Amino acid sequence: MHTFLQRIRVHVWVTFLIILLSSANVNASTSQVPLFGLFEQSLTNAHEYSNPFFDVELNAVFTSPTGRVMKFFGFYDGDGKGGQQGNVWKQRFMPNELGTWSYSLNFSDGSQSTTGTFECISSGAKPGPWKKHENNYRWFTDSHNQPFLPIMAYLWMYLTPADWKDGIAWAQQKGYNTIVTPTFNDVFWGDGWENPTPFIKQTGSPGGSASGSNRKVNYDHFLIKRWKEWDDMIQAAGDAGIYISPTNTPNGFWGGQSGLGTLYPPTELAYFPERYQPYNSHHNLRVIKYFVARQAAFWNVANWSLYPGEVYEIKNRSEVIAFGEYLASITPFDRFITAQDIEEQRFNDPDRRWLSEMNISSKRKLNTVQVSDKGPKGLPYQEAGPNNQFALELMKRGYPVIGTESLWEGQERGDKPLRMIWGSLTAGMHTVWADFKPENVSQNSYISLGRNWVPLKPLSQSQFKTYQLGADTVGDEYLAIAGKALSETEYWKMRSHNEFVQGGTEAYCLAETGKQYVVYAPKGGTVKLDLSSTIGNFQVKWLNPKTGSFQGKQTTPGNMVVSLNSPSSSDWVLFVKKIFDVTPPQPPLGVTVR
Numbered sequence: 001m002h003t004f005l006q007r008i009r010v011h012v013w014v015t016f017l018i019i020l021l022s023s024a025n026v027n028a029s030t031s032q033v034p035l036f037g038l039f040e041q042s043l044t045n046a047h048e049y050s051n052p053f054f055d056v057e058l059n060a061v062f063t064s065p066t067g068r069v070m071k072f073f074g075f076y077d078g079d080g081k082g083g084q085q086g087n088v089w090k091q092r093f094m095p096n097e098l099g100t101w102s103y104s105l106n107f108s109d110g111s112q113s114t115t116g117t118f119e120c121i122s123s124g125a126k127p128g129p130w131k132k133h134e135n136n137y138r139w140f141t142d143s144h145n146q147p148f149l150p151i152m153a154y155l156w157m158y159l160t161p162a163d164w165k166d167g168i169a170w171a172q173q174k175g176y177n178t179i180v181t182p183t184f185n186d187v188f189w190g191d192g193w194e195n196p197t198p199f200i201k202q203t204g205s206p207g208g209s210a211s212g213s214n215r216k217v218n219y220d221h222f223l224i225k226r227w228k229e230w231d232d233m234i235q236a237a238g239d240a241g242i243y244i245s246p247t248n249t250p251n252g253f254w255g256g257q258s259g260l261g262t263l264y265p266p267t268e269l270a271y272f273p274e275r276y277q278p279y280n281s282h283h284n285l286r287v288i289k290y291f292v293a294r295q296a297a298f299w300n301v302a303n304w305s306l307y308p309g310e311v312y313e314i315k316n317r318s319e320v321i322a323f324g325e326y327l328a329s330i331t332p333f334d335r336f337i338t339a340q341d342i343e344e345q346r347f348n349d350p351d352r353r354w355l356s357e358m359n360i361s362s363k364r365k366l367n368t369v370q371v372s373d374k375g376p377k378g379l380p381y382q383e384a385g386p387n388n389q390f391a392l393e394l395m396k397r398g399y400p401v402i403g404t405e406s407l408w409e410g411q412e413r414g415d416k417p418l419r420m421i422w423g424s425l426t427a428g429m430h431t432v433w434a435d436f437k438p439e440n441v442s443q444n445s446y447i448s449l450g451r452n453w454v455p456l457k458p459l460s461q462s463q464f465k466t467y468q469l470g471a472d473t474v475g476d477e478y479l480a481i482a483g484k485a486l487s488e489t490e491y492w493k494m495r496s497h498n499e500f501v502q503g504g505t506e507a508y509c510l511a512e513t514g515k516q517y518v519v520y521a522p523k524g525g526t527v528k529l530d531l532s533s534t535i536g537n538f539q540v541k542w543l544n545p546k547t548g549s550f551q552g553k554q555t556t557p558g559n560m561v562v563s564l565n566s567p568s569s570s571d572w573v574l575f576v577k578k579i580f581d582v583t584p585p586q587p588p589l590g591v592t593v594r
Helices: 002-024 161-174 224-239 258-262 282-295 309-313 317-329 384-395 417-425 475-487
Strands: 031-034 039-044 058-063 069-073 088-093 099-107 113-121 152-154 178-181 199-203 216-222 243-246 303-305 336-339 365-370 401-409 430-435 508-512 516-521 526-530 537-543 550-557 561-565 572-579
Touching: 039 099, 039 113, 058 088, 069 088, 069 282, 088 099, 152 161, 152 401, 152 475, 161 178, 161 224, 161 475, 216 224, 216 282, 224 243, 224 282, 243 303, 282 317, 317 336, 365 384, 384 401, 384 417, 384 508, 401 417, 401 475, 417 430, 417 475, 417 508, 417 516, 430 475, 475 572, 516 526, 526 572, 550 561, 550 572
Parallel strands: 031 113, 152 178, 152 430, 178 243, 303 336, 336 365, 365 401, 401 430
Antiparallel strands: 039 088, 058 069, 058 099, 099 113, 199 216, 508 516, 516 572, 526 561, 537 550, 537 572
């Protein structure tokens, strides 16, 4: 009898546990995720929804090992493998603390829930998103507070997977560590292309046609295949150690630039669809959240960009600011919010403060600017002085600056790449290289920038070809050389000190006073460098910024203004570093060392 009762009790407990586990959907196993790596949990939900993208939300609460609570949300993912139909939702997260994390996931309609844990481990830790250097806001670190100098190329890689695979390979080969490219595309639909937009095609040619008519999309249903391709692109770049800096995010307008209609007919999806809703409409909030849910947890997404909404697509100043604040509020990972917060611009407001006026932490503000063809007092921006002056004005706002639309060869402002690169760097401003030189100017059809600006060309003519990228430019080489040379210094300790190079040839100076100096002389000549604040000797060498080689190595004493002659009358960069005495310090007279 006793044995029989024991069996009954065991059977009841087993049945109870099975019911408990199945009803709560508990994740019994504890997975391991590297620090700043990607945690991903899939859930199935058999409930019928007319629109699974909009009818229900997957909400998450994560609790860190130290008790911090972080809220986030997931997304509908079709069959979970890139297919459109299915009952799979996913939740992604990027843990930023070592130890055991717990989480709970639930659908907003109460149809399903799950809880679980995972272990965040140091093995295989990822660099993590960019941060503003805590001691010098001009520069960046990774999430481990290690200095990081972005070497950036603008590669428009959303046209086909072949584009981004080749683009990543190109960046690795050239020494670039950051690719600026869209991770949300509402723009191009060329002859022979499958639908490359984020939305499902509703009517029109099955293959898509630039010359077709009535090509409409269903803005309430997302094309999961396209979103998975972006996931794959970001993941592949991360595997190669490369950051992705998005050029745009979804917002309210999905269009504009209708003035270009003579070249690109403003029919729907032939270029930009003419459509506007406020960014905070029910529809647009869903689109924005879907975008963030899919992409925010990748460690190598460098920032959230408000472009192009800031320029063309959001109607007024207050909406740009509100959109930026909302984007910052819905992600738990403290990434930079970027906007063109500038004083001088070719388009729109001549004196805008979109980024400055956003009510978000200053540590999340990253200024991404577009320089004009003409700089202060009408000077051309392809010269070093206007770039340096412009950067110094922007630096007064207390956060880093990237010239995302400056070093674009083939445009007037990009004709002298060295002047732009070193004029900017010696002020602490970063720049982005892009190849905008058409190989067939009459048709504007063979620009190497991932075949940018050719939405109406067939796919065979629009694929990114790495042998053409940079084939007729020099700025891509020069920027990589500059990044390598500067990385061999402790650049993150330096800031602009042009006052140290007054009285000689034209020169711009980046310095840690008394310890290290980088001086750009765009026309060579004699640089007069003030070293009067420091006694001792300095090592001097000249960088040829076109080849990466150093020349004229010598030693010079400090405690004076020294005159240093460049090897020739072209562009040169002077590197000066204090030579520290390694002899042990001697004790004062009369003191015995035992």
